Structures are given as C-alpha cells and as structure tokens.
Amino acid sequence: MRSFIAKFVVGCLACVLIASGITPQTTAAASAATTFTAPLTDGQYMCSSTPVPEGWLVKSVAGTCGPFLHYYIERLDNGDSSTYMCSATPVPAGWLVKSVVGACGPFLHYYIERL
Numbered sequence: 001m002r003s004f005i006a007k008f009v010v011g012c013l014a015c016v017l018i019a020s021g022i023t024p025q026t027t028a029a030a031s032a033a034t035t036f037t038a039p040l041t042d043g044q045y046m047c048s049s050t051p052v053p054e055g056w057l058v059k060s061v062a063g064t065c066g067p068f069l070h071y072y073i074e075r076l077d078n079g080d081s082s083t084y085m086c087s088a089t090p091v092p093a094g095w096l097v098k099s100v101v102g103a104c105g106p107f108l109h110y111y112i113e114r115l
Contacts (some may be wrong), residue, residue: 043074048088058086061105069105084112 014019047065052058060072069088076083076092086104091097095112100110 035051043072046071046073052089056085056089057092058088058104058107059084060086060109061088080114082111085110085112 012074028085041075043059045062047050048069048071049065052071055076056073057076058071059074062070062072064070071086071088082098084101085091087110088104089106090111091110096115097110098113100108
C-alpha cells in the first residue's frame with residue numbers, strides 16, 4: 001500500500017509541475033548555445049549541459065554529469081511505430097503520448113506512437 005501511495009504522490013507532483021510549466025533547470029552557463037560535436041552513434045550517453053541533437057530522444061537518465069544530468073540518447077528511427085522516451089525532450093512532431101509509464105530521473109517516461 002505504501003508503494004502505491006508513494007507512486008501516486010510522485011505522479012500527482014509530476015502532473016502539477018508539468019501543468020505549471022515547471023521543468024528541471026540547468027545553470028545559466030548551460031543555456032548558452034553549445035553544439036554537439038562528437039560523432040553520433042546508434043545510442044550514446046551525453047551530459048545535459050549540451051542540447052540534445054535534432055532527431056534524437058532522451059531514452060533514460062543515468063545519474064549525474066557534474067552539476068547536470070547524464071542522458072542516454074538514441075536516434076528516432078523513422079521505421080518505428082512506437083517507442084519509449086523521456087520527457088526531457090519534446091514529443092516529436094507526428095507522434096502522440098499514449099501513456100506515462102513511470103519516472104525518468106526528474107522527468108516522466110512516455111510511451112509514444114506515430115500518428
């Protein structure tokens with residue numbers, strides 16, 4: 001019962017934060033325009049101090065990267081009809097959130113499907 005109540009409280013808090021437009025913040029230094037220059041592979045880890053490249057999704061949060069979060073990112077494969085993603089990145093155009101399936105660090109973990 002405690003586990004259910006804890007999940008319910010976390011879920012309610014997440015909904016309130018999203019509805020209020022509150023998202024985890026990085027420092028002002030991180031908001032400066034930095035570009036992703038490392039060669040990109042099928043999936044890799046990156047620090048949240050760098051913007052997620054276009055066409056890529058945050059799939060999970062894997063701890064910290066200094067004062068930032070450590071993301072695992074993957075390229076959005078256009079052949080997929082559904083996938084999971086972390087709400088750290090916007091839902092891609094042409095995709096719809098079908099359900100919230102848990103937490104992804106300080107974000108929500110979505111199950112999304114192509115429209």
